[in-house]
Amino acid sequence: MLKFTPILLAVLYALVMYRFSVWRLKGELDQKSTELADPMLRTLCDRMAAALDLPRIRVHIYEVAPINGLAAPDGRIFITRGFYKAFREGKVSADELASVIAHELGHVALGHSRRRMIDFSGQNALRTAMAMVLSRFLPGIGVLIANGLTSLLAARLSRSDEYEADAYAAALLTKAGIGIAPQITLFEKLEALTQSNSGAAPAWLMSHPKTTERIAALRSLDAKWTKG
Numbered sequence: 001m002l003k004f005t006p007i008l009l010a011v012l013y014a015l016v017m018y019r020f021s022v023w024r025l026k027g028e029l030d031q032k033s034t035e036l037a038d039p040m041l042r043t044l045c046d047r048m049a050a051a052l053d054l055p056r057i058r059v060h061i062y063e064v065a066p067i068n069g070l071a072a073p074d075g076r077i078f079i080t081r082g083f084y085k086a087f088r089e090g091k092v093s094a095d096e097l098a099s100v101i102a103h104e105l106g107h108v109a110l111g112h113s114r115r116r117m118i119d120f121s122g123q124n125a126l127r128t129a130m131a132m133v134l135s136r137f138l139p140g141i142g143v144l145i146a147n148g149l150t151s152l153l154a155a156r157l158s159r160s161d162e163y164e165a166d167a168y169a170a171a172l173l174t175k176a177g178i179g180i181a182p183q184i185t186l187f188e189k190l191e192a193l194t195q196s197n198s199g200a201a202p203a204w205l206m207s208h209p210k211t212t213e214r215i216a217a218l219r220s221l222d223a224k225w226t227k228g
Contacts, residue, residue: 106168
């Protein structure tokens, strides 16, 4: 029984962390968000809702400065104040921002947003259990190895989710008559907007796929649908 104690403790830790993370995120979003009321963006959301046979798509503005979108585990869709500000300043078009909303809808529809929270907790549990076991045989570096292996697993899962959400958004935008062009143009300017330097890191270490690879995947989908 004692030999399984680290694993049992890790599982218990994962359950507690999942509950706590969901509770903390919900409170943060409730406190710092308001529903999007922009008429131009609402019109585009209504077109996407019609394409999905939904009465309405509700989007919220999360009051933080970084440029990002978010799909919460409870199914709510958020764009940050920073992203909306970029739209108001003309740096991002309405169609491009609609492509972000479609992407986050993809995360919800495909179960990514809820699974990510579970995965995050599970990865913490896995990291803890691995660190306990490896530290017995590799004192001093067991924790580092556990952290590295868990981070690689998390990055791979996240990249897969991003490709799937991109494809979902492409299909939705095409059905809504918006098309995939806004997705591509947004990707082409996103690194400059976020002042990131993702190209400097190996693709397999990044939580998101490389921008060029995401654009290539979208163009491949568009070509396939056009031929069909």
